Amino acid sequence: MPTANDHYRQGLSHYGKRAYAEAIAAYRLALSERPDWSDCLQALGMAQMHAGSLDEALKTLEQVTVLAPEDPLAFTSLSMCLQRLDRIADAETAQAKARLLSWKRELKTNPHAPPPSGSMPVQT
DSSP states (O other): OOOHHHHHHHHHHHHHTTOHHHHHHHHHHHHHHOTTOHHHHHHHHHHHHHTTOHHHHHHHHHHHHHHOTTOHHHHHHHHHHHHHTTOHHHHHHHHHHHHHHHHHHHHHHOTTOOOOOSSSOOOO
16 A cells, blocks of 8 residues: 555655646655655645746645744745735745755855845844
8 A cells, every 4th residue: 555655655656757736645655644745745836836827825824834834844835925916015924934944954054155135134
């Protein structure tokens, strides 16, 4: 019997072939076993976005930012979806959050890393 990981990997394979409907179905099977799996939810949101289901993608990707609030990729993906919805200011805010999170991660291994560029004030 396939596991959640099997379904997730199958979804990734479909996504790579741009078979978004099939990817979405596979990710949903994985999530039926592990509903709070943020990596799988992020993949689902991106597949939904590429399939043109922008409102669904937005809900999914917002859920990812709640489950993984320190993950820069969660906010980058959210920003991409918001751009497609023509919510540019919100997209820029999400992307600024992604840059800040990436910088904070970088500081753990490189304490002299320069802050991200952009208009968002840096808060450490």
